[in-house]
Amino acid sequence: MQPVDVxxxxxxxxxxxxxxxxxxxxxxxxxxxxxxxxxxxxxxxWVTPAVFRALGIAPPDYPRGLHEFDHLxxxxxxLTFRLPSRQYSVRRLEFDDFLxxxxxxxxxxxxxxxxxxxxxxxxxxxAFRCRHLxxxxxxxxxxxxxxxxxxxxxNASLQVAAMELEYxxxxxxxxxxxxxxxxxxxxxxxxxxxAGGWLNIGVGAMSGPLRARxxxxxxHWARLVARLRxxxxxxxxxxxxxxxxxxxRDGSGPWQCxxxxxxxxAAGMATRDLGEGIGPAIRxxxxxxxxxxxxxxxxxxxxxxLSLDEVIQNGLLRALGRSxxxxxxxxxxxxxxxx
Numbered sequence: 123m124q125p126v127d128v129x130x131x132x133x134x135x136x137x138x139x140x141x142x143x144x145x146x147x148x149x150x151x152x153x154x155x156x157x158x159x160x161x162x163x164x165x166x167x168w169v170t171p172a173v174f175r176a177l178g179i180a181p182p183d184y185p186r187g188l189h190e191f192d193h194l195x196x197x198x199x200x201l202t203f204r205l206p207s208r209q210y211s212v213r214r215l216e217f218d219d220f221l222x223x224x225x226x227x228x229x230x231x232x233x234x235x236x237x238x239x240x241x242x243x244x245x246x247x248x249a250f251r252c253r254h255l256x257x258x259x260x261x262x263x264x265x266x267x268x269x270x271x272x273x274x275x276x277n278a279s280l281q282v283a284a285m286e287l288e289y290x291x292x293x294x295x296x297x298x299x300x301x302x303x304x305x306x307x308x309x310x311x312x313x314x315x316x317a318g319g320w321l322n323i324g325v326g327a328m329s330g331p332l333r334a335r336x337x338x339x340x341x342h343w344a345r346l347v348a349r350l351r352x353x354x355x356x357x358x359x360x361x362x363x364x365x366x367x368x369x370x371r372d373g374s375g376p377w378q379c380x381x382x383x384x385x386x387x388a389a390g391m392a393t394r395d396l397g398e399g400i401g402p403a404i405r406x407x408x409x410x411x412x413x414x415x416x417x418x419x420x421x422x423x424x425x426x427x428l429s430l431d432e433v434i435q436n437g438l439l440r441a442l443g444r445s446x447x448x449x450x451x452x453x454x455x456x457x458x459x460x461x
Contacts, residue, residue: 126150129252132259133222136386140407141227147415156233163214166314166322173401186216187317197301211316234264254414255382261368263388280370285339286324287363293321311346370394371427378420383410396429
């Protein structure tokens, strides 16, 4: 393969957004991902209007399945209330494939193993050479492991564990439901319907507090499924979830090491209050592209570390939301949502 200006490892929202900005600026870009797109990606798929603005897309112009909410249903310690907020849900299988193909980059299915410094750039697996390298391959991104881990180890106290399932079902309730702190869960559970008769349900929690309380996600998953069945929100078919982990925003960086950059979950960019990852992934990918194009330091610190500012547009409601977290005895780092 001929050398390219930039290799992006990972074709999710962070990688595709970075690649799109670079291609638009005239750079040659190859995206390496071990999967062939479209590929299954577990995610609640919660997308804010700000995400579409960052992508330069009006929600009605998004060509794949899109489900819209005009409010969220919040459950906290026996209380239920409606939170006015226009939000959307997408299937990551469709969303990621759309963004990657839209980027205009060369897409190469390839699992990265070895990254070597090569003169003023990098050589990947002895086959791909580039001047700049972007790691956007998620929590286990090989660019993070081989280039960044020794200088910016992930903060173990900010690790989130999640368990979820997305499956086809004729859902009865079109609203998004969130259950906070149920049965001592240091996080929350969710029910997110999607277009085309798909549903995502899951549980997310801070790993450390979960272990300290002698709990595990399987127990909380069983309680969520029992509740949804009791309330006739799902049927009785067997459900087999999958688990994974990621990290909330630390803020310390670095997200750049010479000509190498990190974005998305590889950089631990999920928000501190709701653990949302799609928006921060896209913005951090675009920040990495700006760093490459301008030759200035990549600074994702300009990206908000909180989701509430986008989810709750009314200033008073944002204040009430933060007060609720404080009164519940849960810090802003203890509320993960799969994203």
